[in-house]
Amino acid sequence: MFQPDDCCSPVCTSLTCEEIHKLPPDVKRIAESTVRRLSIYLSFLEEIEARGAVTTSSDDLARLGGTTSAQVRKDLSFFGSFGKRGLGYSVPELSSRLREILGLGSQWKVCIVGAGKIGAALSHYAGFAERSFFVTGVYDSDPAKIGKAAGGVTVRDTSHLERDVTAGDYQIAILAVPAENAQLIVDTLVRGGLKAILSFAPTQLTVPADVTLRTVNMAMELEGLTFALTNRGTDR
Amino acid sequence: MFQPDDCCSPVCTSLTCEEIHKLPPDVKRIAESTVRRLSIYLSFLEEIEARGAVTTSSDDLARLGGTTSAQVRKDLSFFGSFGKRGLGYSVPELSSRLREILGLGSQWKVCIVGAGKIGAALSHYAGFAERSFFVTGVYDSDPAKIGKAAGGVTVRDTSHLERDVTAGDYQIAILAVPAENAQLIVDTLVRGGLKAILSFAPTQLTVPADVTLRTVNMAMELEGLTFALTNRGTDR
DNA sequence: ACATGTGAACTGCTTCACAGCG
DNA sequence: CGCTGTGAAGCAGTTCACATGT
Numbered sequence: 484m485f486q487p488d489d490c491c492s493p494v495c496t497s498l499t500c501e502e503i504h505k506l507p508p509d510v511k512r513i514a515e516s517t518v519r520r521l522s523i524y525l526s527f528l529e530e531i532e533a534r535g536a537v538t539t540s541s542d543d544l545a546r547l548g549g550t551t552s553a554q555v556r557k558d559l560s561f562f563g564s565f566g567k568r569g570l571g572y573s574v575p576e577l578s579s580r581l582r583e584i585l586g587l588g589s590q591w592k593v594c595i596v597g598a599g600k601i602g603a604a605l606s607h608y609a610g611f612a613e614r615s616f617f618v619t620g621v622y623d624s625d626p627a628k629i630g631k632a633a634g635g636v637t638v639r640d641t642s643h644l645e646r647d648v649t650a651g652d653y654q655i656a657i658l659a660v661p662a663e664n665a666q667l668i669v670d671t672l673v674r675g676g677l678k679a680i681l682s683f684a685p686t687q688l689t690v691p692a693d694v695t696l697r698t699v700n701m702a703m704e705l706e707g708l709t710f711a712l713t714n715r716g717t718d719r
Numbered sequence: 720m721f722q723p724d725d726c727c728s729p730v731c732t733s734l735t736c737e738e739i740h741k742l743p744p745d746v747k748r749i750a751e752s753t754v755r756r757l758s759i760y761l762s763f764l765e766e767i768e769a770r771g772a773v774t775t776s777s778d779d780l781a782r783l784g785g786t787t788s789a790q791v792r793k794d795l796s797f798f799g800s801f802g803k804r805g806l807g808y809s810v811p812e813l814s815s816r817l818r819e820i821l822g823l824g825s826q827w828k829v830c831i832v833g834a835g836k837i838g839a840a841l842s843h844y845a846g847f848a849e850r851s852f853f854v855t856g857v858y859d860s861d862p863a864k865i866g867k868a869a870g871g872v873t874v875r876d877t878s879h880l881e882r883d884v885t886a887g888d889y890q891i892a893i894l895a896v897p898a899e900n901a902q903l904i905v906d907t908l909v910r911g912g913l914k915a916i917l918s919f920a921p922t923q924l925t926v927p928a929d930v931t932l933r934t935v936n937m938a939m940e941l942e943g944l945t946f947a948l949t950n951r952g953t954d955r
Numbered sequence: 956a957c958a959t960g961t962g963a964a965c966t967g968c969t970t971c972a973c974a975g976c977g
Numbered sequence: 978c979g980c981t982g983t984g985a986a987g988c989a990g991t992t993c994a995c996a997t998g999t
Contacts, residue, residue, distance in 0.1 A: 513946075515943065518942070518943050518946050519943065521942075522938065522943075523923060523939070525942075526922070526923075526938075547923065548923060549925070584946070584950075585942045585945055585946050585949070586945035586946055586948055587942065587945060589949075600839075601840045601844070604836040605937075607836050608836065610921060610938060614938055614941075615945070616941055654948060655941065655944055678947075678951070679945070679947060679948050680944075681940050681941060681944060685762070685846060686762070687762075687763075687784060687785060693951070695943075695948070697940045697943055697944060699940060700758075701846065702758065702846060702850055703755055703758040704917050704933045704935060705829075705891070706754070706757075706758045706761075706822075706823065706850075707751065707754050707755065707758075707931075708917060708931055709822035709823060709827060709915070710757075710821050711914075711915060711931040712822055712890060712891075712914060712915050712931070713821070713825075714820075715914070715929070
């Protein structure tokens with residue numbers, strides 16, 4: 484969608500090229516923190532849009548999202564100019580642009596690997612569909628679970644996973660398997676050509692550079708809390 | 720727990736003492752990223768300790784944790800010097816120090832608020848107890864759930880929550896309630912004096928500065944993935 | 956000779972401050 | 978005049994490189 488970087492293929496005078504390189508709004512490299520905030524802005528926009536607001540400002544978004552107005556404007560500036568000076572932003576327009584930027588225009592097919600407690604909870608989670616995510620497959624290797632229903636779909640044998648991924652059945656996988664099996668499943672998914680994985684397995688995973696992996700590690704979050712509790716001095 | 724600073728007890732020349740003062744392991748202000756990595760290092764140490772390793776190096780930890788040896792040493796240096804030059808680190812010693820730093824020496828009483836799908840899954844999650852966390856209470860406001868068993872404890876009415884927190888029954892709360900109720904519960908917990916909250920509610924929450932809040936937002940994580948999928952160029 | 960511990964350099968995110976435009 | 982958009986300054990986290998100690 485965004486061009487990686489073809490500015491140097493055509494004619495390009497040495498030094499100037501380097502300069503021009505940094506200006507255009509292609510995805511140079513957007514910080515993860517920025518993307519997170521875009522999600523936050525969007526959820527507020529949807530909220531106030533539902534309440535009938537038609538206009539908002541970087542100040543509003545900052546207050547609601549726990550950041551600063553300069554940060555909001557800077558975040559948005561990576562992708563274009565969506566506001567009107569002196570007035571602010573059109574709520575419908577901005578939310579639409581953000582949905583587009585975040586890739587929520589298309590609908591994404593998601594599979595959940597692991598039908599244990601967490602996998603089951605996720606497969607029933609209604610919040611997904613509200614935002615372009617559709618769980619169209621659940622996998623487990625436990626014969627006792629295979630064939631059972633889970634959130635509207637039937638649990639399939641994990642041995643089918645690679646074939647299904649290769650067939651293009653999913654764009655995103657959510658891992659809810661024990662730490663021991665996680666890397667094996669990841670490798671399977673990668674072999675099948677999947678490019679986006681969200682893992683709940685409490686272990687460090689490795690993927691090739693062209694695959695995006697996000698990990699949610701409960702233990703790590705809790706340890707962040709106990710660290711703060713244990714070392715609370717004058718800090719937060 | 721940490722020695723504040725006994726470097727000045729022995730001989731210590733005036734100015735030098737002031738200088739040395741800023742080095743010692745008090746918690747100046749440790750970056751969240753550092754704490755996360757400490758968790759990772761610890762989990763590897765426990766793994767290789769179980770396999771019988773007695774010594775390791777910053778290089779080993781870096782390779783396993785997906786970072787650099789300099790980063791490992793820098794992270795540890797905020798808390799002291801745990802290694803031996805030319806040799807590396809003692810596995811048992813370092814893991815013990817990390818447990819201490821992360822506050823895993825004590826055992827923490829945790830309550831889960833919200834006995835829906837996610838709350839229930841969490842209350843059954845065995846991974847907690849492995850690491851000093853004990854779920855000793857589960858709360859919900861739905862009469863149909865109150866009194867039922869959930870992961871070894873009985874679901875209590877949320878109306879008891881503030882009293883129980885005030886009584887010191889918990890040090891940590893995990894929120895698994897709908898976005899609409901989340902801030903209300905947070906306020907209740909804060910009023911009761913709780914200082915550490917882990918929220919799974921997909922909404923922005925506000926807490927006083929002396930309360931630590933971590934939020935895990937599924938929607939946000941998924942949007943991070945779709946952003947990457949949509950804007951994949953030469954970037955990761 | 957080897958691996959730690961750490962100031963110094965560097966990179967990149969955030970904040971500032973103001974020009975630009977409705 | 979108000980609020981956006983954005984270079985420039987500031988700051989925080991990471992990486993470098995080497996002195997230090999075994």
